[in-house]
Amino acid sequence: MITVKDIQKDPKISSLINAANKMLEAVGYTEHGPRHVGFVSATAEQILRQLGFPERECELAAIAGWVHDVGNAVNRVNHGLTGGTLLFPLLLEAGLELSEVTTIVGAVGNHEEQNGKVVSAVSAALVIADKSDAHRTRVRRTPYNPDDIHDRVNYAISANAVEVDAQQRTIRFSIEMDDTSSVMDFMAIYLTRMQMCEEAAHFLGCRFELVVNGVHINRQGAPR
Secondary structure: OOOHHHHHOOHHHHHHHHHHHHHHHHOOOOOOOHHHHHHHHHHHHHHHHHOOOOHHHHHHHHHHHHHOOHHHHOOOOOHHHHHHHHHHHHHHHHOOOHHHHHHHHHHHHOOOOOOOOOOOHHHHHHHHHHHOOOOHHHOOOOOOOOOOHHHHHHHHEEEEEEEEEOOOOEEEEEEEEOOOOOHHHHHHHHHHHHHHHHHHHHHOOOEEEEEEOOEEOOOOOOOO
């Protein structure tokens, strides 16, 4: 069966990832290249693995994480929808089963908070993994631009972690940030993303916890 390592070696998909990253650099966005998609791939896989999902579903989450941003090679707007469309023939060509391809493109097509909905376990894991990659290593400019809220927030974050407690059914996203930015700035960008993470955690039968500098930002009851 096709694995994420196979997909990482696919020259067409690699070209799309690199093109997407260059396009976003040109319009001033944070890093969206191999570092970002590698983080998302590994994190999505581990979320499902730690919750006890089948091995193949974990592998599909890893693949979805690796390919989720290719639509940015066309345009940032609706890049999830574009990415799913681009990926459908490429993933079939790479050798995945049709049912696996539809799971992946469904997750990719729904990972944007503006127009997406959580539609599967792979989709849920992708959402949480993607939205939790906030860190100073994503800032391209040296020195960073303090007038750019995305640069300012990401540069302030020195550590992040996604922790899964299968027994307590919690998924915790925690960050450490310094005073070059603020929680207010973070939430200005991330409020709808964190709300989508709550939705994704609920889909997986878990609570989602956001913790900034040791302080719980959201308070949730039992998963719905």
